[in-house]
Amino acid sequence: MSFQPVLPLAGYAGYRFLARTLEVQQAAYAASAPIERATESFREKVPQITSIDDLLDDRQAMQVVLGAFGLDDDIDSAAFVRKVLEEGTVAPDSFAIRLSDKRYLQLADALGFGDLGGAGKTQWLGFADVIVARYEARQFERAVGEQDEQLRIALSVSRGVEEVLQGQDGRTARWFAIMGNAPLRSVFETALGFSSSFGSIDLDQQLEQFQERTESVLGSGDPADFENEAVQEKLIRLYMVRTEMAASQSLSGAAAALTLLQGL
Known part of the structure; x- marks a missing residue:
């Protein structure tokens, strides 16, 4: 079993x-x-x-x-x-x-x-x-x-950061590795409040915005600092909270639409 x-x-x-x-x-x-x-x-x-x-x-x-x-x-x-x-x-x-x-x-x-x-x-x-x-x-x-895809992604953050730090040298290379790691990128994009269209802009602009936003929100724009447990905890907390908020808003919107349809 x-x-x-x-x-x-x-x-x-x-x-x-x-x-x-x-x-x-x-x-x-x-x-x-x-x-x-x-x-x-x-x-x-x-x-x-x-x-x-x-x-x-x-x-x-x-x-x-x-x-x-x-x-x-x-x-x-x-x-x-x-x-x-x-x-x-x-x-x-x-x-x-x-x-x-x-x-x-x-x-x-x-x-x-x-x-x-x-x-x-x-x-x-x-x-x-x-x-x-x-x-x-x-x-x-x-x-x-x-059972819960968001929990799986959150659980993979520590391993993902460790692999980025071990596999790449230099701040820029590590950021591009994060951007190329789908689960890790999803966590950062959600936690930092980027829109769904963020991935369509120029890569260099994405890099710049990732660094600026993590500096503001997490206190550092250097991936070397993301191994810190407190930083990871904050990142995961923001990811989970924003994911819950988005799900709640989606359900609220669906409920409102259903009410309108029932009225019609």
């Missing part, structure tokens, strides 16, 4: 409850039968995965590896995944680097097939532990999202 995340509340109150119980809930989820079966099977198979072909030929192992990076939907895109892994992360024009979704870059780097002459990192000490830990965390987020 699969453990379902306990989410008795919505909005910011729901996030605070989830944050307080996160460690216990994640442990229970990781110990649930489907997740435990998948991770135990993966650990057993890793010693036999020494090439890209070995990985692509094992659907169960692929599910864990892709799931560890939130790429579950690519399970049937073997040719696409092969290209990501084969070209690696070293060449500046490699496929993973050119893709706007940097989860593929993280995948290629973690497996290392394209960077280490095809040998990859699967036989490195601790490889299975790293992938399993990522898989358990991402699948828990996915399970949360099946």
